[in-house]
Amino acid sequence: MFPVLNRYDEVFQIEMDGWCFGITNYPGEVSAQVVHRVIRLLASSFQTAVEHNVVFDILDLASKFSVAARCLVHEQEIAYSIIAQLPNPANLHEDQQCVLGMIIDKVEQKYPGVLETFYKRWQIGTREAA
Amino acid sequence: MSVAGALYSMVNVSGMEQNKAHQQHQHEQQHDAALRDDLTWTQYITNLAANKLAPPKSQTSKVLEDFLTRLSEELYVKGEERIRERLKGGDGEMGKDLAFQSRNLSKEGKVPDNGLVVSNGDLAGAEPTLARRQVAPELNAATAKMESLSFAGNQEVARPTGPVQQLHHEIIAGNRWIDVLWQFIAAHQKRVVDPDRLGIEPSERMDIQVELIRQMAASYEKLGMLTRLPDSLSEARELKVVDDIRTMALVYVTRSLMDVASPSEIAGDDDDESARKKRRTIEFPRSVVSPYEGISPIDVNPMELLLSV
Numbered sequence: 001m002f003p004v005l006n007r008y009d010e011v012f013q014i015e016m017d018g019w020c021f022g023i024t025n026y027p028g029e030v031s032a033q034v035v036h037r038v039i040r041l042l043a044s045s046f047q048t049a050v051e052h053n054v055v056f057d058i059l060d061l062a063s064k065f066s067v068a069a070r071c072l073v074h075e076q077e078i079a080y081s082i083i084a085q086l087p088n089p090a091n092l093h094e095d096q097q098c099v100l101g102m103i104i105d106k107v108e109q110k111y112p113g114v115l116e117t118f119y120k121r122w123q124i125g126t127r128e129a130a
Numbered sequence: 131m132s133v134a135g136a137l138y139s140m141v142n143v144s145g146m147e148q149n150k151a152h153q154q155h156q157h158e159q160q161h162d163a164a165l166r167d168d169l170t171w172t173q174y175i176t177n178l179a180a181n182k183l184a185p186p187k188s189q190t191s192k193v194l195e196d197f198l199t200r201l202s203e204e205l206y207v208k209g210e211e212r213i214r215e216r217l218k219g220g221d222g223e224m225g226k227d228l229a230f231q232s233r234n235l236s237k238e239g240k241v242p243d244n245g246l247v248v249s250n251g252d253l254a255g256a257e258p259t260l261a262r263r264q265v266a267p268e269l270n271a272a273t274a275k276m277e278s279l280s281f282a283g284n285q286e287v288a289r290p291t292g293p294v295q296q297l298h299h300e301i302i303a304g305n306r307w308i309d310v311l312w313q314f315i316a317a318h319q320k321r322v323v324d325p326d327r328l329g330i331e332p333s334e335r336m337d338i339q340v341e342l343i344r345q346m347a348a349s350y351e352k353l354g355m356l357t358r359l360p361d362s363l364s365e366a367r368e369l370k371v372v373d374d375i376r377t378m379a380l381v382y383v384t385r386s387l388m389d390v391a392s393p394s395e396i397a398g399d400d401d402d403e404s405a406r407k408k409r410r411t412i413e414f415p416r417s418v419v420s421p422y423e424g425i426s427p428i429d430v431n432p433m434e435l436l437l438s439v
Contacts, residue, residue, distance in 0.1 A: 014383055022378035026371065034371050041372065 002095055008052035015045055016061060023068040032073045035065060036081055043085040050087060053095065055102045058082050059110060079107055083118055090126045 019038060023030055049056055062078035083104065089097045108115050 015379070018379035018382035019375065021382040022375035025378055026375050028371065028374075030371070030375075031368070034368055034375070037368055037372050038375060041376075 002053040002099060004054055005052040008049060009054045009056075012045065012049045012052075012054050012056060016042075016056075016064065020064050020068040023065070030069050030072065032069075035069045035073050035078065039065070039078065039081045039085060042082075046082065046085050047087045050092065050096050050099050050103070053099050055099055058103060058107050076111060079111065080114070083107060083114060084121075086118075088122045088125050090122065090129075 019042065023035065023038065058079050059075070062075040062082060065078045066073055066075040086100060086103070089100055092100060104115055104118070
């Protein structure tokens, strides 16, 4: 287990709660597109969390977002959307890759096949970058 | 009876039966068609009576139609002398008189037939032009933008000749907002874009159109005229929603951090080393605080810059 750097887990928690608070208390209609756009915005936060060795629970996070969006989007869809925003392991250090593995492992246990799906995607990304 | 004779009579009988069945079938078909026609006609009459033939107009179409009517009333005046007087009079009595007349026309639902079109191009010599001041601000913004894009100024399109109301209906017949509004703007600008001559790609033209429509839609939103944005602007709406959510998230984060840190820590009055360390360790997530995430600041040395110049 790697130590969390700079207490980023607290910051990450507050940020995620903040976004959930925003979605929950938004007075207008929140569509599925808006939820996905918010998750796309969080890509940098996920990357920072991985870089700070924060092993966050994607399933819990997806559940929170789903509830915040009045269950408009299923938590599995949100979980996949979050994983799609995770950084490419090819661009991470060995420790960070391990952290990323632990993050995805929880989702893999509930939704088998996730790792394979995103592994292909990351491979394509690496190939395109090369 | 020989076998051949029996066979002949059998075939003939069956043929006659077939003919008879075919005729009956035809008759039934005709009867059904007549009945169907009757039903259609009855339905048509019923619908006509109930005034349900015209499709219901959406709120957006109504708003657009009102907007176009208002703009046209401001752009169309009757008689060339009136224009000259207006140009001479400027803000004087004549302008007020015409504005009053225009309002009356709009109230009565009358629009002058074969009216003379007064566009910004016609009034370009007069400063400040009356038409520019009277036209809605959003059209002015669109006009300025179009002029700044180096339009082929001397090329004029045909002026609309029919009644204004008919023009409106023709314009509104289109479903796409971009096409509808763009046609309207282009018709009243009396100037056309020559994309080949100016080297403007179709995709660029589309961007310009979308930008103009966005400006107009933004002014609509401010006025509270629309209940929803058109489909072509759904992305802009999404961005606005996300911005609002971001603001609320920021409020939440600020409150949370205020709960975590004491007021003296937040104010920075406390010089205690441990408190300072704590402040340093808790940092705002970049995606919430900074809209320029991922953009690194540029280091500029003013002295070096001055020396290089």
